[in-house]
Amino acid sequence: MKHDPYSLTELIRNDDFVAWVRKPDERNEMRWRQFLQNNPRKKQTVESARRYIIFMGEDTGKSQPTSEQSDKMWKAVERHLRGEEEVKDDEIVEEETEPEPRKILSGWRWARIAASTVLFAGMASFSYWYYVNHAGQANRFGLTVIERSWENRVEKNNATARPMMVLLPDGSSVVLQPGGILSYEHHGNAKTREVRLQGKAFFEIVKDESKPFLVYTFGLATKVLGTSFLIDAPKEGKEINVAVTTGKVSVFALEGNDNAHDQVNSKELKGFIVNPSEKIAFSPESGTFKKSLEKVTVTESEGDISKQAFVFDETPVSKVFETLEKAYSVKIMYDRDRLGDFPLNATLTGQPFKGKLEVICSALDAAFEISGNRITIVLMSDQ
Amino acid sequence: MITSDTFILEPTDQQLWTGIRNGDEQAYTLIFERYHRTLYNYGSKLSGNSAIVEDAVQEVFIDVWRLRAKLTENVTSVKFYLYRALRRRIHVASDKFPVTEELTMLPDQEMPYTYANSETMLIQHESNSMISRRIQEVLSQLPERQIEVITLRYFDDFSIEEIAGIMGINEKSVRNLIYKAITSFRQTPQHFLVSVLILCLLIIF
Known part of the structure; x- marks a missing residue:
């Protein structure tokens, strides 16, 4: 019996293989894609090994505390924190001990409450992984999307050369440019909708005035109630650009800003207001804003989604779908023979991807189904 | 002291550790938030008694704060430190003394x-x-x-x-x-x- 270093049990124990499954990065991604290319017969074994590793992780991670237990443990720990302080500083300090920097932290308290969603997030991200790998979507578009989740957050890292569409739990859509990293909470049940961005992305946000939408970039928060806008936050310390296509956006610095807490939490838009077709630059170094004189123009130019108006006037469906496919980097499957020439009239500026599809589908009397970056349009009459 | 900027960027364990050494409660809270769940999960594999596991997790964190001034400046991994401490705690609590693992005697x-x-x-x-x-x-x-x-x-x-x-x-x-x-x-x-x-x-x- 010859010893096979890439057998199922060997793969499950291979450190580099485990790293690829659990913490994919560019290097191990390349190595194992290469391995699969050179050893196509190992595909099944590799898939099985991945599943074993993921399921073992899932199964052994099931004993996490309930949120009641978490609270109980935190209270015991906190008592010590406080108790010890009182002993140390005696009765001199009382109310004042409530430390000021806690303000910012309080926003994180909800994160603790949402503790029990951890497992769900893990499972969901696995099913995403499973989908991507098994449906062959990723390969079709030459995408290497790195997704991982920790606690209840999901991180999307666009390590591809093309823009990538990310659908958020609230129905909003984000087009993440190559090199961008976007993270968000897996569950939309928090008080606010919050995402973190590094890099460039175009946002189309579902209107929900009771739940402001916040984008955190290095030292700058962008807050909206429901609009479309582009953010470019290339690197820490570099200038951050926010350009608004529709609706109103407020931006504010997080550092050296005593009102930041209030601005994050209030239902209104406070801070520096950016209006439609305006553009603003924030310098993290000086903490200053600069309004650009250059107007944001929307045209029918293809490719750059932030500059597209999505205005259709007697436009054949085939052309409409083509525009959407290019803007969002998706593939739309539909009956080209029967629907292709159907003329559409619609203004879809600023609407999230799903919103756009809903409008188009209601005009066609059709339904849509999204799985990853493939959209299938089915006529109601065919169902 | 973590600034809001580093906070937004998900401070690293190392940054938080330095914060704790300087008496920063926020950093301490974040470390608790980051690790108490997986620590509890790990603890559950060592003891079937959830009360023991809860206590041990609490004590590990209480110790970190109590001994903050004496914490080594550069721990290679905060997570590693916490897990090792938890294991010791649970073993002491459940009267398990490190038994020489028979496996270590397996031929190399x-x-x-x-x-x-x-x-x-x-x-x-x-x-x-x-x-x-x-x-x-x-x-x-x-x-x-x-x-x-x-x-x-x-x-x-x-x-x-x-x-x-x-x-x-x-x-x-x-x-x-x-x-x-x-x-x-x-x-x-x-x-x-x-x-x-x-x-x-x-x-x-």
Whole structure:
């Protein structure tokens, strides 16, 4: 019996293989894609090994505390924190001990409450992984999307050369440019909708005035109630650009800003207001804003989604779908023979991807189904 | 002191650790928030008594704050430090004294190749739900130390070296424990019997 270093049990124990499954990065991604290319017969074994590793992780991670237990443990720990302080500083300090920097932290308290969603997030991200790998979507578009989740957050890292569409739990859509990293909470049940961005992305946000939408970039928060806008936050310390296509956006610095807490939490838009077709630059170094004189123009130019108006006037469906496919980097499957020439009239500026599809589908009397970056349009009459 | 800027960027463990050493409560809260759940999860593999596990997790964190001034400046891994501390706590609490693991005395050689035969027994073409169920079944029957290793490796993402450090055994023993656990996934006789039974029924009807 010859010893096979890439057998199922060997793969499950291979450190580099485990790293690829659990913490994919560019290097191990390349190595194992290469391995699969050179050893196509190992595909099944590799898939099985991945599943074993993921399921073992899932199964052994099931004993996490309930949120009641978490609270109980935190209270015991906190008592010590406080108790010890009182002993140390005696009765001199009382109310004042409530430390000021806690303000910012309080926003994180909800994160603790949402503790029990951890497992769900893990499972969901696995099913995403499973989908991507098994449906062959990723390969079709030459995408290497790195997704991982920790606690209840999901991180999307666009390590591809093309823009990538990310659908958020609230129905909003984000087009993440190559090199961008976007993270968000897996569950939309928090008080606010919050995402973190590094890099460039175009946002189309579902209107929900009771739940402001916040984008955190290095030292700058962008807050909206429901609009479309582009953010470019290339690197820490570099200038951050926010350009608004529709609706109103407020931006504010997080550092050296005593009102930041209030601005994050209030239902209104406070801070520096950016209006439609305006553009603003924030310098993290000086903490200053600069309004650009250059107007944001929307045209029918293809490719750059932030500059597209999505205005259709007697436009054949085939052309409409083509525009959407290019803007969002998706593939739309539909009956080209029967629907292709159907003329559409619609203004879809600023609407999230799903919103756009809903409008188009209601005009066609059709339904849509999204799985990853493939959209299938089915006529109601065919169902 | 963490500024809001580093906060937004998800401060690293190392930054938080420095914060704790300087008495920053925020940093301390964040470390608790980041690790108490997975620590509890790991603790549950060491003791079936949830009260002991809860207490141990609390005490590990209380100690970190109490001893903050004496904490080493550069821990290689905060997570590693916490897990090792938790393991000791639970073992003390449940009266378990470090038993010399019989596995450490296994000869230092690779597992014989004949084990590779078992390879074919690992089912490769099963559906996800079947694999998942099989894993669940097998894991529930594994000895404590194998479960512990599997948890640290495939859920907590520790390296073999770190696991050895946490458990106080050598790396070879860690690898052996993992190997033993994985080979348990071979189809058990019961499964074989059930398949044969189904086959028989199919033939009969």
